[in-house]
Amino acid sequence: xxxxxxxxxxxxxxxxxxxxxxxxxxxxxxxxxxxxxxxxxxxxxxxxxxxxxxxxxxxxxxxxxxxxxxxxxxxxxxxxxxxxxxxxxxxxxxxxxxxxxxxxxxxxxxxxxxxxxxxxxxxxxxxxxxxxxxxxxxxxxxxxxxxxxxxxxxxxxxxxxxxxxxxxxxxxxxxxxxxxxxxxxxxxxxxxxxxxxxxxxxxxxxxxxxxxxxxxxxxxxxxxxxxxxxxxxxxxxxxxxxxxxxxxxxxxxxxxxxxxxxxxxxxxxxxxxxxxxxxxxxxxxxxxxxxxxxxxxxxxxxxxxxxxxxxxxxxxxxxxxxxxxxxxxxxxxxxxxxxxxxxx
Amino acid sequence: xxxxxxxxxxxxxxxxxxxxxxxxxxxxxxxxxxxxxxxxxxxxxxxxxxxxxxxxxxxxxxxxxxxxxxxxxxxxxxxxxxxxxxxxxxxxxxxxxxxxxxxxxxxxxxxxxxxxxxxxxxxxxxxxxxxxxxxxxxxxxxxxxxxxxxxxxxxxxxxxxxxxxxxxxxxxxxxxxxxxxxxxxxxxxxxxxxxxxxxxxxxxxxxxxxxxxxxxxxxxxxxxxxxxxxxxxxxxxxxxxxxxxxxxxxxxxxxxxxxxxxxxxxxxxxxxxxxxxxxxxxxxxxxxxxxxxxxxxxxxxxxxxxxxxxxxxxxxxxxxxxxxxxxxxxxxxxxxxxxxxxxxxxxxxxxxxxxxxxxxxxxxxxxxxxxxxxxxxxxxxxxxxxxxxxxxxxxxxxxxxxxxxxxxxxxxxxxxxxxxxxxxxxxxxxxxxxxxxxxxxxxxxxxxxxxxxxxxxxxxxxxxxxxxxxxxxxxxxxxxxxxxxxxxxxxxxxxxxxxx
Ligand SMILES: NC(=O)c1ccc[n+]([C@@H]2O[C@H](COP(=O)([O-])OP(=O)(O)OC[C@H]3O[C@@H](n4cnc5c(N)ncnc54)[C@H](OP(=O)(O)O)[C@@H]3O)[C@@H](O)[C@H]2O)c1
Numbered sequence: 102x103x104x105x106x107x108x109x110x111x112x113x114x115x116x117x118x119x120x121x122x123x124x125x126x127x128x129x130x131x132x133x134x135x136x137x138x139x140x141x142x143x144x145x146x147x148x149x150x151x152x153x154x155x156x157x158x159x160x161x162x163x164x165x166x167x168x169x170x171x172x173x174x175x176x177x178x179x180x181x182x183x184x185x186x187x188x189x190x191x192x193x194x195x196x197x198x199x200x201x202x203x204x205x206x207x208x209x210x211x212x213x214x215x216x217x218x219x220x221x222x223x224x225x226x227x228x229x230x231x232x233x234x235x236x237x238x239x240x241x242x243x244x245x246x247x248x249x250x251x252x253x254x255x256x257x258x259x260x261x262x263x264x265x266x267x268x269x270x271x272x273x274x275x276x277x278x279x280x281x282x283x284x285x286x287x288x289x290x291x292x293x294x295x296x297x298x299x300x301x302x303x304x305x306x307x308x309x310x311x312x313x314x315x316x317x318x319x320x321x322x323x324x325x326x327x328x329x330x331x332x333x334x335x336x337x338x339x340x341x342x343x344x345x346x347x348x349x350x351x352x353x354x355x356x357x358x359x360x361x362x363x364x365x366x367x368x369x370x371x372x373x374x375x376x377x378x379x380x381x382x383x384x385x386x387x388x389x390x391x392x393x394x395x396x397x398x399x400x401x402x403x404x405x406x407x408x409x410x411x412x413x414x415x416x417x418x419x420x421x422x423x424x425x426x427x428x429x430x431x432x433x434x435x436x437x438x439x440x441x442x443x444x445x
Numbered sequence: 446x447x448x449x450x451x452x453x454x455x456x457x458x459x460x461x462x463x464x465x466x467x468x469x470x471x472x473x474x475x476x477x478x479x480x481x482x483x484x485x486x487x488x489x490x491x492x493x494x495x496x497x498x499x500x501x502x503x504x505x506x507x508x509x510x511x512x513x514x515x516x517x518x519x520x521x522x523x524x525x526x527x528x529x530x531x532x533x534x535x536x537x538x539x540x541x542x543x544x545x546x547x548x549x550x551x552x553x554x555x556x557x558x559x560x561x562x563x564x565x566x567x568x569x570x571x572x573x574x575x576x577x578x579x580x581x582x583x584x585x586x587x588x589x590x591x592x593x594x595x596x597x598x599x600x601x602x603x604x605x606x607x608x609x610x611x612x613x614x615x616x617x618x619x620x621x622x623x624x625x626x627x628x629x630x631x632x633x634x635x636x637x638x639x640x641x642x643x644x645x646x647x648x649x650x651x652x653x654x655x656x657x658x659x660x661x662x663x664x665x666x667x668x669x670x671x672x673x674x675x676x677x678x679x680x681x682x683x684x685x686x687x688x689x690x691x692x693x694x695x696x697x698x699x700x701x702x703x704x705x706x707x708x709x710x711x712x713x714x715x716x717x718x719x720x721x722x723x724x725x726x727x728x729x730x731x732x733x734x735x736x737x738x739x740x741x742x743x744x745x746x747x748x749x750x751x752x753x754x755x756x757x758x759x760x761x762x763x764x765x766x767x768x769x770x771x772x773x774x775x776x777x778x779x780x781x782x783x784x785x786x787x788x789x790x791x792x793x794x795x796x797x798x799x800x801x802x803x804x805x806x807x808x809x810x811x812x813x814x815x816x817x818x819x820x821x822x823x824x825x826x827x828x829x830x831x832x833x834x835x836x837x838x839x840x841x842x843x844x845x846x847x848x849x850x851x852x853x854x855x856x857x858x859x860x861x862x863x864x865x866x867x868x869x870x871x872x873x874x875x876x877x878x879x880x881x882x883x884x885x886x887x888x889x890x891x892x893x894x895x896x897x898x899x900x901x902x903x904x905x906x907x908x909x910x911x912x913x914x915x916x917x918x919x920x921x922x923x924x925x926x927x928x929x930x931x932x933x934x935x936x937x938x939x940x941x942x943x944x945x
Contacts, residue, residue: 131837135863142860144858227748235841237857428824
């Protein structure tokens with residue numbers, strides 16, 4: 102499965118209103134379905150609910166999800182809580198209907214954006230729930246950050262919670278770890294930072310494939326990881342949990358690109374994964390920011406060199422991958438527990 | 446003599462010459478449903494010139510005022526409706542007073558003369574239930590009920606059909622003393638909905654569904670009748686009814702009847718209603734202990750619905766502050782027949798739930814063996830078939846499909862078929878369909894007296910156990926899917942409520 106911008110869906114219909122009521126949003130969705138010659142049947146696999154931040158991050162978050170529908174058709178609901186202001190009870194809304202043609206099939210999805218303020222922001226589930234496509238899983242992406250979800254009811258609705266751990270880590274990794282651990286206790290969590298370092302983990306793991314090399318993992322002396330704060334800690338947390346290496350033997354160094362060195366006594370294993378998570382931000386699809394395009398993670402140990410190529414770290418690709426694996430990942434949960442304790 | 450020129454032509458359905466007498470002409474149902482439905486019938490040219498409405502109520506109106514009311518009830522009507530309304534008549538009076546019916550008699554005679562309605566009448570009881578018996582008896586007394594051969598007099602009545610089995614039987618006795626069962630049309634507007642009728646098409650016009658419509662393939666069934674509204678200004682009425690009487694006794698039982706009945710020999714009034722009654726008779730009547738373990742009675746507290754804060758039931762206008770009226774019901778039912786033995790049927794209905802939706806969902810058995818690695822089918826749900834009755838009528842099938850790509854990963858896909866999008870024809874509103882059926886004389890989509898009786902038999906033991914205090918009232922927050930007890934009811938069997 103590849104995500105390329107050129108096969109993005111086409112917007113067929115749209116509607117927006119700066120001050121509207123919930124019933125009008127429902128009416129527009131129905132009207133679009135009736136008008137748009139979707140045909141009588143429509144396939145869907147998921148509801149993606151995006152809880153965005155009130156700043157321009159909301160726009161970036163939307164940009165990064167609209168094209169997702171062609172791989173995960175269904176409904177995308179973007180909730181933007183609006184703080185302050187005299188008109189805070191007002192609800193602004195937009196609805197967009199997209200279609201993508203793949204050979205002789207058409208795929209349809211819609212994107213509903215609701216900007217809500219005032220007390221309803223604390224009860225966002227009361228506008229989200231009635232808009233969900235029935236019976237399908239609900240992926241809740243906390244694009245605005247993990248620490249403060251104003252409406253806990255949204256978490257109850259979710260089948261899986263998608264987080265951008267790297268974004269949250271801009272405060273403090275230990276706070277991020279605590280927030281994420283809280284979420285993991287509630288629901289399966291899919292962390293985009295974890296998805297982004299998957300090729301790096303694969304490359305590093307595979308240099309130890311030969312049995313005599315695997316044996317050397319029992320005698321690791323230390324680990325040094327350079328990279329964005331959360332990705333580097335997740336990588337280290339995973340490595341420690343798998344090998345039993347003590348957290349006190351880990352050194353974390355801030356950097357833009359993800360690199361690691363495993364101290365094996367006589368020699369070392371090296372990993373160079375490039376810019377896995379550009380500046381920890383939600384990245385729009387187009388134009389692709391530097392470093393989010395196709396890349397390769399390379400690991401070396403002695404004469405062995407393993408490279409794992411990947412489609413890049415654009416937010417949409419990571420989200421798409423997260424949506425394809427919407428269940429608990431025990432490895433992640435274990436890595437998370439250690440990550441918060443590393444490099445304090 | 447019948448017209449030889451129209452032989453073999455599909456002429457569409459048209460009402461015969463008839464006067465429609467509306468008791469409750471000044472009421473809510475008349476303005477909101479009946480008059481707009483009549484306007485739609487006139488737009489579709491399903492009413493002839495030999496048609497008139499005669500309204501009867503206490504409000505002080507004359508013909509002109511009633512015509513104004515009829516015109517205002519249909520704001521964007523076309524000229525045909527305005528023309529038709531010009532022939533509407535109004536009789537002012539109390540149903541308890543003989544003068545009212547004398548006056549009605551005279552007006553009907555005039556209408557027969559002026560509009561050519563030919564002595565045919567449909568009496569529509571769009572009035573308060575206490576008046577049903579009064580009106581039926583008065584019609585009989587004044588010679589309006591039983592007409593000379595060649596003319597018809599039919600009585601259309603709205604729910605509630607009684608308050609309990611005894612009052613239902615008493616009401617039946619009263620109206621039967623005036624009208625034959627064949628002339629009584631009991632309305633359940635759910636039956637007028639296209640999808641309910643489409644269940645018949647789905648089941649009996651397709652070869653692929655009926656073979657799996659049974660205990661061998663169906664794991665369980667869920668019926669949801671959810672409303673996002675509260676009781677509004679009808680608190681006083683609702684206090685005497687509750688969800689069990691207001692929704693389960695009629696709508697839910699009818700939906701179950703149509704969905705679970707055996708194939709009728711013929712799809713006509715007798716065929717369908719006979720099968721529905723058989724099905725209702727197969728629903729296990731609960732004893733007191735079963736009511737305790739298999740029913741949940743709930744009432745909403747304050748909460749948030751569709752982005753608005755809403756008050757709790759006990760704070761609603763006309764509701765007692767210590768009311769125990771059920772605004773939510775969940776039950777596990779069993780149908781003891783060859784087709785459904787052992788298949789639990791879960792029903793739930795409530796006010797102030799997250800959204801307005803009525804659905805019947807069949808959840809099928811899982812396949813006996815999945816020949817795929819478990820990681821590849823992790824999020825695969827059992828197959829389901831959901832018939833959505835309102836708001837946007839349609840059918841959804843949930844099945845596993847391979848995710849495109851090199852891995853063989855299987856994911857649940859929901860394939861949604863929307864009737865609205867499939868056919869260009871606009872579906873008629875339920876009342877439009879049912880009014881026309883009553884005028885044409887097709888009782889297929891109306892409820893027969895034995896169905897009412899049987900539905901009460903299912904509901905009555907629950908009512909009495911509740912009234913005896915055997916099942917406490919569980920509270921739920923407005924905007925949630927009901928009390929926790931309802932989750933436990935279904936989770937006890939390892940299943941869970943769907944998210945409709
Ligand atoms: N409204 C709905 O959406 C709805 C839905 C489903 C079923 N129903 C059923 O439909 C029926 C009517 O409901 P509704 O809501 O339309 O009631 P409503 O608004 O209270 O109307 C009652 C009507 O009956 C007339 N009436 C009552 N007592 C009378 C008497 N003694 N003599 C003469 N007229 C009398 C009233 O006339 P005056 O006001 O002029 O006195 C009024 O026209 C009920 O059986 C209800 O359960 C209603």
